[in-house]
Amino acid sequence: MDMETVxxxxxxxxxxxxxxxxxxxxxxxxxxxxxxxxSDPADLERHFFxxxxxxxxxxxxxxxxxxxxxxxxELQRGALTAESQRExxxxxxxxxxxxxxxxxxxxxxxxxxxxxxxxxxxxRLSDRAAVPRELARRLLCPPELELRTALEEVKxxxxxxxxxxxxxxxxxx
Amino acid sequence: MDMETVxxxxxxxxxxxxxxxxxxxxxxxxxxxxxxxxSDPADLERHFFxxxxxxxxxxxxxxxxxxxxxxxxELQRGALTAESQRExxxxxxxxxxxxxxxxxxxxxxxxxxxxxxxxxxxxRLSDRAAVPRELARRLLCPPELELRTALEEVKxxxxxxxxxxxxxxxxxx
Numbered sequence: 393m394d395m396e397t398v399x400x401x402x403x404x405x406x407x408x409x410x411x412x413x414x415x416x417x418x419x420x421x422x423x424x425x426x427x428x429x430x431s432d433p434a435d436l437e438r439h440f441f442x443x444x445x446x447x448x449x450x451x452x453x454x455x456x457x458x459x460x461x462x463x464x465x466e467l468q469r470g471a472l473t474a475e476s477q478r479e480x481x482x483x484x485x486x487x488x489x490x491x492x493x494x495x496x497x498x499x500x501x502x503x504x505x506x507x508x509x510x511x512x513x514x515x516r517l518s519d520r521a522a523v524p525r526e527l528a529r530r531l532l533c534p535p536e537l538e539l540r541t542a543l544e545e546v547k548x549x550x551x552x553x554x555x556x557x558x559x560x561x562x563x564x565x
Numbered sequence: 566m567d568m569e570t571v572x573x574x575x576x577x578x579x580x581x582x583x584x585x586x587x588x589x590x591x592x593x594x595x596x597x598x599x600x601x602x603x604s605d606p607a608d609l610e611r612h613f614f615x616x617x618x619x620x621x622x623x624x625x626x627x628x629x630x631x632x633x634x635x636x637x638x639e640l641q642r643g644a645l646t647a648e649s650q651r652e653x654x655x656x657x658x659x660x661x662x663x664x665x666x667x668x669x670x671x672x673x674x675x676x677x678x679x680x681x682x683x684x685x686x687x688x689r690l691s692d693r694a695a696v697p698r699e700l701a702r703r704l705l706c707p708p709e710l711e712l713r714t715a716l717e718e719v720k721x722x723x724x725x726x727x728x729x730x731x732x733x734x735x736x737x738x
Contacts, residue, residue, distance in 0.1 A: 407630060416591060418631055420627070421627075422626070422627035422630035426623035443623070447596075451592070453595070454598075457598065458580070504575070508576065
């Protein structure tokens with residue numbers, strides 16, 4: 393998809409296409425549309441990320457809270473977004489054994505209790521062995537640092553989703 | 566639902582219950598959870614509205630763009646949220662004649678083209694005769710004024726939805 397196509401979209405089309413670049417936060421894409429025209433994919437991406445950066449802390453936490461747990465209840469129930477389903481599946485999180493799943497469930501619960509938002513990780517850059525390790529590590533981080541780390545993961549996820557939608561190489565976006 | 570129940574919800578429960586107080590913007594409820602405990606329903610509502618008030622203009626436009634047209638394509642397709650379906654149906658917008666529907670479709674399109682967001686109106690406080698009249702009137706307003714008017718309608722909708730969820734009298738919330 394070229395930028396001319398993107399820039400010619402009305403807001404309904406734009407939100408339909410880019411509404412889940414930030415998981416379950418179509419509000420972000422809907423806001424970004426105000427900034428068109430976009431000069432190139434990197435410019436489009438910058439507007440997504442800078443919208444998140446300028447939210448108050450409660451809003452940034454809100455963005456995180458719209459994300460599902462990894463290998464959590466929504467995966468079990470088949471209630472993930474298509475993008476999240478693909479990402480978690482690609483990382484092998486849909487085929488965990490009972491013990492691995494239980495371990496992740498426990499770590500996810502501890503993480504949510506400690507930080508007040510779910511553990512967010514760009515699953516496409518990880519795998520089933522690394523996820524619990526990284527979760528256990530981040531569980532020990534100070535809350536202010538962890539909020540920043542989690543938002544960086546939101547951006548990595550958004551970067552890969554945007555690259556997919558634009559048919560672009562993520563390394564060149 | 567009493568405030569003790571509300572204040573004891575984890576963020577997953579809170580977003581599940583209050584996620585559509587602001588149409589298709591669960592991010593707002595997810596952000597508001599950061600402000601708990603809430604002293605009473607009015608306090609809870611204040612946090613929803615002040616989150617919207619502190620968004621940059623693009624974000625406020627984004628909130629509006631998450632709303633469906635009245636008697637529009639999403640109603641035809643059965644793709645409205647449950648709340649919106651009830652509200653539009655209650656105002657008689659699901660049983661328009663062909664001419665009335667065409668007239669609204671045209672006015673909605675003009676409105677979207679002029680302001681860059683859809684016409685938002687608290688349908689429960691209106692009816693099928695008043696909607697096109699109000700739409701035609703607001704179509705002539707200056708954009709800055711119209712943005713404020715539309716956000717006030719978002720709040721009226723949110724007020725009624727919150728009252729429903731809390732089992733409260735809207736006049737006393």
